[in-house]
Amino acid sequence: MKEARNLAQTKIPVTVLSGYLGAGKTTILNHVLNNRNGLKVAVIVNDLSEVNIDADLIRDGGGLSRTEEKLVEMSNGCICCTLREDLLREVERLAKEGRFDYILIESTGISEPVPVAQTFSYVDEEMGIDLTRFCRLDTMVTVVDAYRFWHDFASGETLLERKQAAGEDDTREVVDLLIDQIEFCDVLVLNKCDKVEPDKLDELERLLRKLQPRARFIRSVQGRIDPAEILNTGLFDFEEASRSAGWIRELEAPAHTPETEEYGIGSFVYERVRPFHPERLMRWINEWPESVVRAKGVMWLATRNDIAQSFSQAGPSIQMGPAGYWVAALPKAEQAAILREEADLAGSWHPVYGDRITQVVFIGIGLDRDRIEAGLDDCLLTEEEMAGDWSRLSDPFPQAPGEWAEPASASRPQ
Numbered sequence: 230m231k232e233a234r235n236l237a238q239t240k241i242p243v244t245v246l247s248g249y250l251g252a253g254k255t256t257i258l259n260h261v262l263n264n265r266n267g268l269k270v271a272v273i274v275n276d277l278s279e280v281n282i283d284a285d286l287i288r289d290g291g292g293l294s295r296t297e298e299k300l301v302e303m304s305n306g307c308i309c310c311t312l313r314e315d316l317l318r319e320v321e322r323l324a325k326e327g328r329f330d331y332i333l334i335e336s337t338g339i340s341e342p343v344p345v346a347q348t349f350s351y352v353d354e355e356m357g358i359d360l361t362r363f364c365r366l367d368t369m370v371t372v373v374d375a376y377r378f379w380h381d382f383a384s385g386e387t388l389l390e391r392k393q394a395a396g397e398d399d400t401r402e403v404v405d406l407l408i409d410q411i412e413f414c415d416v417l418v419l420n421k422c423d424k425v426e427p428d429k430l431d432e433l434e435r436l437l438r439k440l441q442p443r444a445r446f447i448r449s450v451q452g453r454i455d456p457a458e459i460l461n462t463g464l465f466d467f468e469e470a471s472r473s474a475g476w477i478r479e480l481e482a483p484a485h486t487p488e489t490e491e492y493g494i495g496s497f498v499y500e501r502v503r504p505f506h507p508e509r510l511m512r513w514i515n516e517w518p519e520s521v522v523r524a525k526g527v528m529w530l531a532t533r534n535d536i537a538q539s540f541s542q543a544g545p546s547i548q549m550g551p552a553g554y555w556v557a558a559l560p561k562a563e564q565a566a567i568l569r570e571e572a573d574l575a576g577s578w579h580p581v582y583g584d585r586i587t588q589v590v591f592i593g594i595g596l597d598r599d600r601i602e603a604g605l606d607d608c609l610l611t612e613e614e615m616a617g618d619w620s621r622l623s624d625p626f627p628q629a630p631g632e633w634a635e636p637a638s639a640s641r642p643q
Contacts, residue, residue, distance in 0.1 A: 248372030250338030253420040256452030324363035371414035376424040385545040412474035415464035443473035476525040476590035504531035507624040526589030557583025
């Protein structure tokens, strides 16, 4: 027990800086290193460019010395995927050396924060490395470029189109990456605030707070922040961070009370226990309301009655795909076992449709809730359609091989 306590007390804290390319992560890193109050910091830099410009900048102005700090350069890959093995080994080695007070990691601009956090939260069985023995993930930081945010958000471009992808099979859209980074963090740094008009900056911050209500917000100019805001904060908790997105908070609220804040920023939950007609829903999606900045949730399609559909929208990016079987589509014995364990699900169980439901959170600026709800209601099955054969309805949504191998399963539940 004594050994375990000593190990816990000596775990080295880690801060991870995430944020899209050009947001100012390196500038913040340099500022923190120059104002670290004597902390011995090991720095891991992950950069996708052929020349490690980030590392050069740190060397030139970061106040690094061979006796006090350690700089580890990781290039030609992304910290959240191809370099995860290298990251594990480097962090383990640095922590075991016992010479450092802190590890500071700057992720590449296309890195998603969740896989990085998982690296510090779970044992890697394949490599036999357990960073939880040596490290404590202290703070996940996301840096947002206040000046270019709306440009990147609305661009509709992919990382491939911008020549920023991790590989030829990296088909992610820029806006989806921005949202991933915003929705999973403990601290959000709104950088380059001097380049934005005060009213527009206030509007942006209020919207980001709607997307990420849990994080601490910091405004900065040229990356100047108090290091104490991102070092040794004790803020990180994986479960909390995983459920910190605004749309999740909205869904889990005891009552879905819509609210409209200053600058017209608002949110509401669209919830119906009736399936969508796929063709009408596709038409509605193709005329997506510009006021909706973010929408996320689960949909019930009549033609795919056994499988819940995950729906996600961020700016011009709209995605929908299978999220798994409805509990009501499972064999009766499995249903009963799940309902015994999940009281909330049992309490909301529909006598005919079980757990089938549409629940989508809408977040935006100047939302016309009545119009959006009326438009979606028009996409629901009519009474006549409810009584018919749902599998015969027109379904223009893409069909991935093997996902819905038996269209007959879409018939109306008995």
